[in-house]
Amino acid sequence: MTTPTRDEVLRAPKVLLHDHLDGGLRPATVLELAHEIGHDLPAQDAEGLGRWFRDAADSGSLERYLETFDHTVAVMQTSEALARVARECVEDLAADGVVYAEVRWAPEQHLAEGLSLDQTVAAVQAGFDQGQEAAGGRIVVRQLLTAMRQGARSREIAELAIAWRDRGVAGFDIAGAEAGYPPTRHLDAFEYLQRENAHFTIHAGEGFGLPSIWQAIQWCGADRLGHGVRIVDDIEVGADGHARLGRLAAYVRDARIPLEMCPSSNIQTGAATSIAEHPIGLLTRLQFRVTVNTDNRLMSGTSMTHEMSSLVDAFGYDLADLRWFTINAMKSAFLPFDERLDIINGVIKPAYAALAAPR
Numbered sequence: 001m002t003t004p005t006r007d008e009v010l011r012a013p014k015v016l017l018h019d020h021l022d023g024g025l026r027p028a029t030v031l032e033l034a035h036e037i038g039h040d041l042p043a044q045d046a047e048g049l050g051r052w053f054r055d056a057a058d059s060g061s062l063e064r065y066l067e068t069f070d071h072t073v074a075v076m077q078t079s080e081a082l083a084r085v086a087r088e089c090v091e092d093l094a095a096d097g098v099v100y101a102e103v104r105w106a107p108e109q110h111l112a113e114g115l116s117l118d119q120t121v122a123a124v125q126a127g128f129d130q131g132q133e134a135a136g137g138r139i140v141v142r143q144l145l146t147a148m149r150q151g152a153r154s155r156e157i158a159e160l161a162i163a164w165r166d167r168g169v170a171g172f173d174i175a176g177a178e179a180g181y182p183p184t185r186h187l188d189a190f191e192y193l194q195r196e197n198a199h200f201t202i203h204a205g206e207g208f209g210l211p212s213i214w215q216a217i218q219w220c221g222a223d224r225l226g227h228g229v230r231i232v233d234d235i236e237v238g239a240d241g242h243a244r245l246g247r248l249a250a251y252v253r254d255a256r257i258p259l260e261m262c263p264s265s266n267i268q269t270g271a272a273t274s275i276a277e278h279p280i281g282l283l284t285r286l287q288f289r290v291t292v293n294t295d296n297r298l299m300s301g302t303s304m305t306h307e308m309s310s311l312v313d314a315f316g317y318d319l320a321d322l323r324w325f326t327i328n329a330m331k332s333a334f335l336p337f338d339e340r341l342d343i344i345n346g347v348i349k350p351a352y353a354a355l356a357a358p359r
């Protein structure tokens with residue numbers, strides 16, 4: 001297949017499994033919402049604010065990267081604000097050619113103005129419903145409910161995810177600083193979800209290495225890994241290019257555990273040095289179940305089209321490669337199997353076939 005142009009990448013159907021609702025606001029919306037509640041921001045116009053988020057997130061450490069969320073979370077404390085941000089998120093993803101997305105956020109961070117956990121989920125769902133309806137069936141969006149790893153509410157958030165499982169919530173996640181907050185702190189939540197036959201992903205192998213990935217999979221039972229980039233620490237590549245996998249890397253590959261890779265975000269937090277040197281190249285070559293994601297569109301000034309185009313530029317990927325990432329992601333979604341198949345066979349494959357047809 002041919003090397004796609006940026007416009008072709010935009011038009012190609014894309015699947016997004018790792019995107020934070022509070023990391024994807026439009027700068028103009030942050031400004032408007034902040035103005036309404038009198039929240040002070042570090043810049044007064046949309047362009048300057050967008051730049052501030054990108055620069056401040058460009059810190060080289062996950063902990064400092066996460067400080068930028070203080071501003072977005074601050075303006076998302078009412079049902080109206082949550083619903084608006086959720087609706088705009090769907091609009092932006094649809095305009096970017098995303099056909100299926102799981103968008104995560106942490107309900108426990110949105111209670112400052114008196115909302116209950118249940119009300120926050122209802123507000124986000126109302127926004128997602130509006131956005132999907134306006135897109136006229138071009139995009140399907142589900143929520144993932146995140147618990148903060150430094151917090152103590154993971155069991156409660158897991159129960160919230162179960163309460164909403166047939167009403168728009170597809171799964172559960174934990175996020176936040178990784179070093180010092182191992183996933184096993186939240187074992188109770190993960191065991192509960194397993195007993196409920198529910199799905200969850202865990203941010204692991206981003207700000208911390210192999211022990212975190214090992215715990216996420218072998219202690220907590222994660223279905224997918226958020227990032228997981230540091231799995232390369234368990235892979236040795238010889239001078240001839242031959243790769244030797246350690247036990248954990250082999251397990252991850254053999255079990256087809258999906259890696260939710262977020263190249264731009266990893267450069268900002270210091271988990272990778274550049275796109276060209278990002279482990280996604282090696283992991284793709286070794287046929288791990290790699291997926292491509294945005295993480296935080298505001299903090300990285302990115303989109304799915306941008307992430308995929310950067311990979312095309314850095315690694316020379318063609319449409320067949322982008323299709324592979326996309327089908328990997330759809331296969332790994334927390335959506336029922338028949339619905340995943342419908343999107344793969346009814347949307348993704350025909351659209352890539354049309355794109356690959358002679359121009």
Ligand SMILES: O=c1[nH]cnc2c1ncn2[C@@H]1O[C@H](CO)[C@@H](O)[C@H]1O
Binds near residue numbers: 062
């Ligand atoms: O890449 C990441 N690693 C770990 N935590 C993250 C990342 N991006 C965002 N969050 C955290 O997840 C919360 C809920 O969406 C955000 O508020 C942020 O603190």
Ligand SMILES: [Zn+2]
Binds near residue numbers: 203
């Ligand atoms: Zn993330």
